[in-house]
Amino acid sequence: MFPSIFARSWVPFSTFASPAAEFAAIEQHEYIDRRRTLAARLRDDISDEKARRPLVIVIASARQQFYAPDVPYPYRESSYFRYLTGLVQPKSVLTIVDRHNEWPQSILYVTKKTAAEELWEGPGQSLATIAAISGVDEVRDVGLLGEDLEKIGSAIASYDTEQFRRGDCVFDVLSPCGQILPLRQYIDKVRWVKSPSEQNLMRKTCEVGAKSMNAMISKCLGIENENEVVGRLELEMRRRGASYPAYPPVVAGGTRANTIHYLDANQKLNEDDCVLVDAGCEYKGYISDITRVFPVAGSFTSAQRALYEALLYVHKELLRIVETVRPLTLNQLYVEMINELGKNLYELNIFSGELDGQQLIHEVDKLCPHHVSHYLGMDVHDTATVSRNTPVVPGVVFTVEPGIYIRTNDNTVKKEFRGIGMRIEDDILITKDGCEVLTQQCLSGSHEIERLMRPY
Template identity: 40%
Template sequence: MQSFRKLALNVASKGRRRVFNQPPNRLKSMSTKEVPPGIKDVRFTIPKGIFGQPTCHTHPHLIRPEQLTCGVTQMEYRERREMLVNKLVAEVGNEHKTHVIIIPAARKQYMSDKIPYVFRQNSDFFYLTGCLEPSAVLVMVKPSQTEDFKSILFVHDKDSHAELWEGPRTGCSAAVKLFAVEEARPVESLGNFLFRTVTSSKPALVWYHHENPANPDIHPTIRDLMKETDQAFVGDPQRALHFLRVIKSPAEIELMKETCYIGSQSVNMAMACTKPGVSEHMINAIVEYSSKQAGAEHLAFPPVAAGGARATHIHYVSNNQLLDANDLILLDTGSQRWLYNSDISRTWPVSGKFSKHHRILYELVLTVQKRLIEILGEQRPALDQLFDSMCRLLGKHLQQEGIISKNVDGSELLGKAYRLCPHHVSHYLGLDVHDTPLVRRNVPVKANMIVTVEPGIYIRPDDESVPPEFRGVGIRVEDDVLITDSEPAVLTESCVKEVHDIEAIVGKHSL
């Protein structure tokens, strides 16, 4: 797999200097002051030292100078906080009350006693801070009668015994400079700080996502605070956050291009290693190995590697059967690089050659998928409208091939198409695979959104409404698409999907 060694080097060395261009904000961080020309802005300098996450000094092969995380500067994270405060204050139309916004990090999760899962940061918290440490909390306070606001980051302070077991922590002293916040405090002081802030600022407006808290460990502290101070949550900041996150910055787009390229090449490698008798588990392993070798930290989700009729189970993840020469295999996978995800589906023949009826179905799905990508550029529809277009297109093409009766039309035809593809055709993509779920799919797409386009056909072996030669087949073709001011950009275009390209690559790499 020499090609992936080269790919890893290319990804690591790629330049990522980008500017987060946004209109000037009305509310400003309390650290925002003009710096005289020619003077270095020390507020946005990455300190040297060993902290709780990689920096440009400790991991120059991952992070460029002056960036907090790969591709993203301290300034961009601060601008995101400013945009959120602006948005929340505007929602309630009251700038003259104190706003307290609480955004927790994720906590560690354990698979069994003392055996943790690999830690994955809460996406909303990471989007605002760039901090990768567990159980931290971001609190933003906009006092009444002022246009300024303050960011306070609560983290676990330095502890030599804990760090002996778990590795370095950033600590409060270094966190201020590393994360470009106004204050950093021990996480144990969160309750007292919130109590003093809320009681001294009545009526304070408290923003917190309390229905499904990111960190259940601190949730009782915040819940009890509200009871003691006789306060009610004014609102949930998550919806406003998701509407910010769904529009990607130039830096985020570069990260998405990288993770989509890595994911695409891992799928190509899986095709090249496919042969009759190989296990689905091996395909899974090839995808994971290839992705990590190329620079991904993890896979985006447990892959679907489904041979034959198993592909008609849309979320089949057992991946424990052998591949038969007469089968298609459906692979749904993606890579995660610096928390940004790709999501790709491809279907190919295990033998390396499509049978007549498999090719009919495959080219039908591919034709529909290409047309849907064109519709995104021509009409800028909401994703729900794109789903309606998929059902109409599938129904039409299935009728043309004699798979659905030509005697049905209208809603009945749409229903039959939906029965053969019972999942949505698109979702938002970014820090989460199903990104920004509070942005509903009835919103027209806009430039710098990234969405999937993933039509499919799933015909179970016992489906007697379909000619027998088409039964027991599952096919999906999925790409990740950036909406631009002109034509959509397919970020996963390097993942082969034309019939002749697939047949040219399958089985060509020896295991």
């Protein structure tokens, strides 16, 4: 798949030193356990007549993308590859070979940097470090991947069909296999419940994200352009230890907040605007995702405050439901959001005319056209193949993010509320006793936000 760079030889893990303390964010044994668990889950779904065949799992690191020749985008590792290895290692492929009634064997195929690459990019990780972090059984040259796969013979295969295409040795060797199991949905099932070490990393990334959001808002009184918000926010995240923003932030002033994924963030802000900021950071591969709204002038107008307080009430009610209701699915939580928004907006009397129950639900669905929640972890939309109809269990992390979006031409809503878009989003960890709001340090009350902007 990738060109051979260095001598083709087996590198047994036993030749390396044991993992050092600096790798302890997630320890080596956890990566080994993840690979074994994945293999066992896949093995359980192999048909009886093929049960004695070897199972071959293949996943590659992310491909480097480029702005222009020799000008790369910042590299972000495939979360699937990093979850199984702990590595950020371009041009690499992990294989897990599970032979019937034997422990799975993990082999990492890597590409050594050329002298020119080391000159321009710096040295890569040593083979000893790669093995010590990941706990793989062997490290081999990536040029050997194709012939090693061919030696396995007739097998059951599981690989990421989005990564490998015709012409790749993985596709060409494994596509004729009699049974191919979809890889991502199996890894998602393992990733969905976060381990104690992952929960600690989620706490940290959410703490960094929350404190950064507070710090940014405190410096935005009278700010003049959306881009200034983007710059201040990234500065606050990086100075607290984040690797980089988790995704391009939404920074939307005034009516632009009604474009849910508004990414331009380059427009002038007016004194009477509210600014919606949806942003998160990445810390050691784990993602936070927070949304807050603040007034440029440091004080909400009466209409802005009324809508914000109604939305905050709904948000707090949803957190109460997450804390107390079991069983609970994300789709149930969405239904609760629509019902709560309907009641609160009706009581606020924002609509131009009378609405019956069905009409009210229709209008609320229009005012909040997105789901209330998604899973969170190593990706901002984590474990996407896990259904939102699955009852949550301790260790699952997800967002709670009700919103209200009223376009300027929406005549079903009274004039003073038109053009306002708002969302409040926090990150939640399900625990055995209820839940933990991981982003609770991020202020959300309207008066709290105003005091943050005008402390004196």
